[in-house]
Amino acid sequence: MDSYFQGKSLLKEKDFTGSELYTLIKFAEHLKYLKEHNIEHHYLAGKSIALMFAKTSTRTRSSFTVAATDLGAHPEFLGANDIQFGKKESLADTAKILGSMFDGIEYRGYDQAIVEGLAKYSGVPVWNGLSDEWHPTQMLADFMTIDEVFGHVKNITLTYLGDSRNNVANSLLVTGALLGANIHLVGPKELQPSADIQKLAQSYAAKSGSKLLITDDLAAGVKDADVLYTDIWASMGEEDKWAERIKLLQPYQLNMAAVKATGNPDVIVMHDLPAYHDLNTKLAQDIHAKFGLSELEITDEVFNAPFAKQFQEAANRMHTIKAVMAASLGNVFIPALVEPK
Ligand code: CP
Ligand code: NVA
Numbered sequence: 001m002d003s004y005f006q007g008k009s010l011l012k013e014k015d016f017t018g019s020e021l022y023t024l025i026k027f028a029e030h031l032k033y034l035k036e037h038n039i040e041h042h043y044l045a046g047k048s049i050a051l052m053f054a055k056t057s058t059r060t061r062s063s064f065t066v067a068a069t070d071l072g073a074h075p076e077f078l079g080a081n082d083i084q085f086g087k088k089e090s091l092a093d094t095a096k097i098l099g100s101m102f103d104g105i106e107y108r109g110y111d112q113a114i115v116e117g118l119a120k121y122s123g124v125p126v127w128n129g130l131s132d133e134w135h136p137t138q139m140l141a142d143f144m145t146i147d148e149v150f151g152h153v154k155n156i157t158l159t160y161l162g163d164s165r166n167n168v169a170n171s172l173l174v175t176g177a178l179l180g181a182n183i184h185l186v187g188p189k190e191l192q193p194s195a196d197i198q199k200l201a202q203s204y205a206a207k208s209g210s211k212l213l214i215t216d217d218l219a220a221g222v223k224d225a226d227v228l229y230t231d232i233w234a235s236m237g238e239e240d241k242w243a244e245r246i247k248l249l250q251p252y253q254l255n256m257a258a259v260k261a262t263g264n265p266d267v268i269v270m271h272d273l274p275a276y277h278d279l280n281t282k283l284a285q286d287i288h289a290k291f292g293l294s295e296l297e298i299t300d301e302v303f304n305a306p307f308a309k310q311f312q313e314a315a316n317r318m319h320t321i322k323a324v325m326a327a328s329l330g331n332v333f334i335p336a337l338v339e340p341k
Contacts, residue, residue, distance in 0.1 A: 004334045005327035009119040009126040012112070012134040013171055014200060018178040018208055022153065022340040025144045028316070028323035035070065035319070042072030043330030047103040049073050052118075053129070054080040054109035055236045059273065059317045060129045060137065064106050067322035071330060076102070080109075095121030104329045110237055125328040127321070132237065135167045138272050139175040140320035145313040146181070146227060149268055152341045154180035154209075158270075159225035159262070161186050161252045162297050163245065164214065165193050168231045168272050173197065177204035177212060179340045184213040186221030188248045208340075218252060218261070225262045229270045230254040230297045246291055254298040259305075269298075269308040277303035 004023065013021065034041045049068045053061060061077070068075035080086055085094040091114060098105055099122030107115045108129035119126035128136050143153050150156055160172055164187035173193060176183035183201075185193065192198075192214050205212050215221050222228065230253075233245040259267060276284050276296035288294055302308060326332050 003332070004337060006329075007125060008328050010136050010324050010328070011115055011119055011126065011128050013136050013139055013175045013178060016178070017337075018180060018204075018340050019337040021140065021143070021175065021178060023334065023338045024140055024320065024323050024327060025147055025153075026338045027327060027334065028140060028144050028320040029147070031322050031326070032316070032319040041070065041326070043326045043332050044068065044103075045072035045331070047071075047073040047329060048101065049075045049325070050098050050102040050105045051075055051077045051129075052080075052083075052085075052098075052105060052107045052109070053077070054086070054107075054114075055130065057108055057129065059314050060106075060108060060321075063137075063318040063321040064127075064129065064325075066318050067325060070322060071326055073103070073325075091117045092121045094118075096123075099123045104325060127324055127328075130167060132235075133167055133170060135171045135272070136175075137317065137321050137324065138168060139171045140324065141313055141316040142172070142229075142270060142272070143175065143179060143181070144316045144320055145270065145309055148312070148316075149309060150226065154340050155182065156226045157182040157184065157224060158227040158229055159184040159186055159222050160229045160231075161218070161222070161254050161258060162230045162249055163187060163191050163233055163235070165191050166231060166235045169193060170197050172229065173201045173212065173214075174204065177201040177208060177210045180208035180210050182211040182213075184215070184221045184225065186215055186218055187252050189216050190248055218258065222258055222261045224264060225267055226264060227268055227270055228254055228258060228262065231272055232274070232276065233297050242287060243291075246287075246293065246296075249297070253295070254302055256299065256301055259302060259307075267307060269302055269305065269310070270313050271298060271303070271308075271310040273310055273314055275303060275310065
């Protein structure tokens with residue numbers, strides 16, 4: 001009998017089935033228990049992990065670093081300015097070199113083709129730490145958090161408000177459809193996911209029973225939601241788009257009116273972070289000086305409400321990333337998959 005996941009990369013959610021994703025989530029919950037009870041889990045003893053970052057990161061970088069260390073591996077940070085790749089050395093050559101020295105590679109960057117190329121040429125498992133198109137490790141933490149709060153992921157209705165064509169929105173749509181969760185993407189017509197991604201998600205939803213809604217109608221989209229989710233209005237690499245995004249997305253702010261419009265007293269709020277909910281960051285201060293806004297995609301009131309789960313969600317990044325690395329590279333045996341419930 002083979003162990004599932006061995007040698008497999010995590011490049012995008014659609015390379016996995018709903019059962020595979022849910023198995024990784026349940027494994028992460030187990031690893032969280034081990035960590036909380038100080039039970040050693042050195043499944044990657046003696047291994048070395050490359051952490052390549054072409055964009056900045058707090059959660060993803062920290063998660064890979066701590067998870068690798070907890071698993072007994074050595075993580076090595078390779079920032080975009082520290083290595084030859086991108087200037088003097090090609091993708092294929094870099095991938096071959098890193099694959100000959102490291103046992104696994106994390107990559108965060110722009111074009112999805114880069115992380116796919118690393119997997120193709122390196123010969124070792126590659127984990128996508130965010131591309132312009134997908135954010136798969138974020139999804140495992142998000143649906144783990146939902147599983148912890150509600151006890152299941154199937155039939156949960158998650159409404160995402162905002163830029164509905166960014167990496168996080170694409171990933172939520174496809175992952176929800178694979179897992180059997182209902183996903184509503186609510187934002188202006190100009191910022192809806194591509195026809196290809198909608199079609200792909202619909203094909204998974206037809207099998208899992210998930211109901212998908214992509215709309216610019218806020219009231220229809222938030223009604224009966226169990227989870228309200230939002231993300232930054234201009235993603236990394238889109239810093240020149242703030243003026244147009246503010247104009248398009250202000251009506252879709254996650255505020256108390258949106259929370260009340262769900263009609264669900266038990267609704268929770270999620271955000272992948274970082275969030276622009278006050279003026280305590282340089283970017284928020286610049287936007288305030290230019291546009292006069294002191295809160296962007298989420299209000300401070302909602303961000304600090306007891307039903308806002310973004311810090312539990314962020315903490316789960318580490319446990320889920322650990323599950324992915326251990327399952328694909330570690331000395332562990334996963335004999336069967338867990339069906340999403
Ligand atoms: N959510 C997320 O990916 O955070 P970082 O950009 O800090 O890694
Ligand atoms: N959509 C955001 C997610 C950050 C974690 C970005 O790509 O910047």
